[in-house]
Amino acid sequence: MGMTEKPASAGLSREWAHRLLITGGAGFIGSHVVRHWVRRYPETLVVNLDALTYAGNLENLRDVENEPNYVFVKGDIGDAALLARLFERYAFDGVIHLAAESHVDRSITDPMAFIRTNVMGTAQLLHAAKQAWNGAYAGKRFYHISTDEVYGSLGETGYFTEQTPYSPRSPYSAAKASSDHFVRAFFHTYGLPVVLSNCSNNYGPYQFPEKLIPLVIHNIRHRKPLPVYGKGLNVRDWLFVGDHVAAIDAIFHHGRLGETYNIGGHSERRNIDIVKTLCRLVDERLGRPAGEAEGLITFVQDRAGHDLRYAIDASRLENELGWKPAMTFEAGMALTVDWYLDNGAWLESVTSGAYQQYYEKQYGNR
Numbered sequence: 001m002g003m004t005e006k007p008a009s010a011g012l013s014r015e016w017a018h019r020l021l022i023t024g025g026a027g028f029i030g031s032h033v034v035r036h037w038v039r040r041y042p043e044t045l046v047v048n049l050d051a052l053t054y055a056g057n058l059e060n061l062r063d064v065e066n067e068p069n070y071v072f073v074k075g076d077i078g079d080a081a082l083l084a085r086l087f088e089r090y091a092f093d094g095v096i097h098l099a100a101e102s103h104v105d106r107s108i109t110d111p112m113a114f115i116r117t118n119v120m121g122t123a124q125l126l127h128a129a130k131q132a133w134n135g136a137y138a139g140k141r142f143y144h145i146s147t148d149e150v151y152g153s154l155g156e157t158g159y160f161t162e163q164t165p166y167s168p169r170s171p172y173s174a175a176k177a178s179s180d181h182f183v184r185a186f187f188h189t190y191g192l193p194v195v196l197s198n199c200s201n202n203y204g205p206y207q208f209p210e211k212l213i214p215l216v217i218h219n220i221r222h223r224k225p226l227p228v229y230g231k232g233l234n235v236r237d238w239l240f241v242g243d244h245v246a247a248i249d250a251i252f253h254h255g256r257l258g259e260t261y262n263i264g265g266h267s268e269r270r271n272i273d274i275v276k277t278l279c280r281l282v283d284e285r286l287g288r289p290a291g292e293a294e295g296l297i298t299f300v301q302d303r304a305g306h307d308l309r310y311a312i313d314a315s316r317l318e319n320e321l322g323w324k325p326a327m328t329f330e331a332g333m334a335l336t337v338d339w340y341l342d343n344g345a346w347l348e349s350v351t352s353g354a355y356q357q358y359y360e361k362q363y364g365n366r
Contacts, residue, residue, distance in 0.1 A: 024099030026050035031060035077121035087132035111171035118175035149173035153307035204241035230302035232272025239265030240327035264312025267329035
């Protein structure tokens, strides 16, 4: 069982008000969740379990890695023996499950990896919690983070609600849909105290540059082509990662057991409009002529099964728990662009040779 430089007994030398397992905490959203919990809840021991695959990066957590209420464990959620040891050692009373393969393009290339992590890994984690808690569920909570992609594709009108039937159209969304079903099955069959959420597209600092926004910023900076699928007319609802973390906090502490909460940013935009906004902002920040970056836009063959539109109705979350997104799209995009331009070393460090090979495979021959 891999650890950070802290000894294996880290976190066990004192009593804690709560003991929380966060899976996938070295990834984009996960690192923001870990940082939030470590800082806001100093009486909670936070154990971050991450396999450190291509999108997991401990650089994301340098600012909290030495905090006394933080422990990192390198490992796979599919490792049943590891999970059993962790639950025994740390006696978790909460789980926030973010570990997942999450990129649609990669799921088309290697669907089995998504089944192993998103389906089998989630089932192993549910089973580990069930075995460890052994029916003593008072004060326990298992929170599963999912995606709006499980609902399929919308037309030009309408919104996804918590009652929208599932209709996944890619191996990624099918794997996430399956994991959602397993979480609900453990609630109904065993009484496991679960909550779920399905969120729209996240953006913000520390996102791996295979995703649209950091990829476009990185490519503009280096004057590389900006690949846009089809004509760029696909619509997504964009949610600033800090707002997502605030929603996760509210749902974990106050969400009703067995319920699902949709989390959206109230910021629908076409992909081409996102790219043009980024072109304008980056050109301005770098002092380049207006319109220079737009000349890099390159339309490529559309992705198989590319959903037209996602849009979230987050009224249950707003009405029950009082959450609303605090960041406007314009402010969030400006903050995000500034962060990536100010943290070029981070961006360069994660664009490894393996990532470059993947990038060429995905976009080079389109």
